[in-house]
Amino acid sequence: MRSDRKIEALRQHLKTLEAAGHPVDDARFDLGLEAADRHLGGLATHGLHEVYAATTPDATAALGFALGLVRRTAGDRPVVWGVQAMAELETGRIYGAGLRELGLDPGRLVLVRVKETKELLAAGEEALAGGAVGAVLLTAWGESKVLSLTATRRLSMAAGQGRATALLTRLAAQPQPSAAETRWRIRGALSRALEAEAPGHPTYAVELLRHRLGAQPRSWIMEWDRERGVFEQGGQNAGHEQPQRPALSGGLVSPAADRSAEARGEGLRRYG
Numbered sequence: 001m002r003s004d005r006k007i008e009a010l011r012q013h014l015k016t017l018e019a020a021g022h023p024v025d026d027a028r029f030d031l032g033l034e035a036a037d038r039h040l041g042g043l044a045t046h047g048l049h050e051v052y053a054a055t056t057p058d059a060t061a062a063l064g065f066a067l068g069l070v071r072r073t074a075g076d077r078p079v080v081w082g083v084q085a086m087a088e089l090e091t092g093r094i095y096g097a098g099l100r101e102l103g104l105d106p107g108r109l110v111l112v113r114v115k116e117t118k119e120l121l122a123a124g125e126e127a128l129a130g131g132a133v134g135a136v137l138l139t140a141w142g143e144s145k146v147l148s149l150t151a152t153r154r155l156s157m158a159a160g161q162g163r164a165t166a167l168l169t170r171l172a173a174q175p176q177p178s179a180a181e182t183r184w185r186i187r188g189a190l191s192r193a194l195e196a197e198a199p200g201h202p203t204y205a206v207e208l209l210r211h212r213l214g215a216q217p218r219s220w221i222m223e224w225d226r227e228r229g230v231f232e233q234g235g236q237n238a239g240h241e242q243p244q245r246p247a248l249s250g251g252l253v254s255p256a257a258d259r260s261a262e263a264r265g266e267g268l269r270r271y272g
Contacts, residue, residue: 028043029045039215039218047180048167052184054186061186076108079108080133082138083114084114087139118146121138128159128166131162141171182211183208185209188203188204201223201224206220206221206222
């Protein structure tokens with residue numbers, strides 16, 4: 001079957017990465033935003049985290065936030081990104097230059113395209129358990145019984161086994177029980193204009209829905225600073241008020257990161 005060939009190709013590539021001897025990350029990572037990090041106490045580096053788009057139009061915002069987490073946790077280690085076909089049809093294909101605009105190196109990313117949710121999970125477990133990558137980002141579209149408590153528990157265990165971070169991005173789906181350490185709901189927010197009215201940083205309304213270690217649900221407005229690779233306070237925190245400085249529409253993500261054209265010549269390795 002075609003899906004079996006994809007998994008085998010991914011397995012062989014992961015063996016190559018494993019042989020390169022990439023270092024192991026610390027047990028926990030933070031966001032860079034002091035108020036949020038103090039509340040959270042760090043996020044499990046070798047665990048599973050879920051990111052939900054609040055609405056279908058917020059899918060790009062959810063992906064942008066998840067990619068920020070990837071950069072925070074993976075460091076210079078390779079990243080596997082598994083994408084369900086319907087997610088690409090609805091949100092656009094991954095664009096290498098856009099990844100660079102978010103501060104990510106496309107050359108360290110292995111892209112795996114699959115059709116079914118069960119294939120996405122299989123690719124994710126394989127990539128996590130191998131111990132060769134820093135993070136595995138899985139992008140799923142729609143409600144699915146396949147993404148059950150048992151399935152997410154397997155992802156969490158594979159992350160622990162391979163000492164990597166698992167990030168499951170759910171688009172066009174409602175939060176449901178899972179084994180994730182944290183669960184987030186993301187909306188796009190208006191960015192603050194920079195000097196000379198330059199486009200602002202990608203800005204997100206971030207809501208913590210669940211934390212297995214007991215941190216209470218809470219919301220923040222966060223900006224992503226690609227130069228420093230950190231989340232910062234954005235706008236007014238209380239009640240998700242909009243920033244008082246001039247705001248630009250299109251501040252959801254950097255313009256190049258929101259392009260739907262497929263990356264060409266950007267070093268992405270694809271399976272599928």
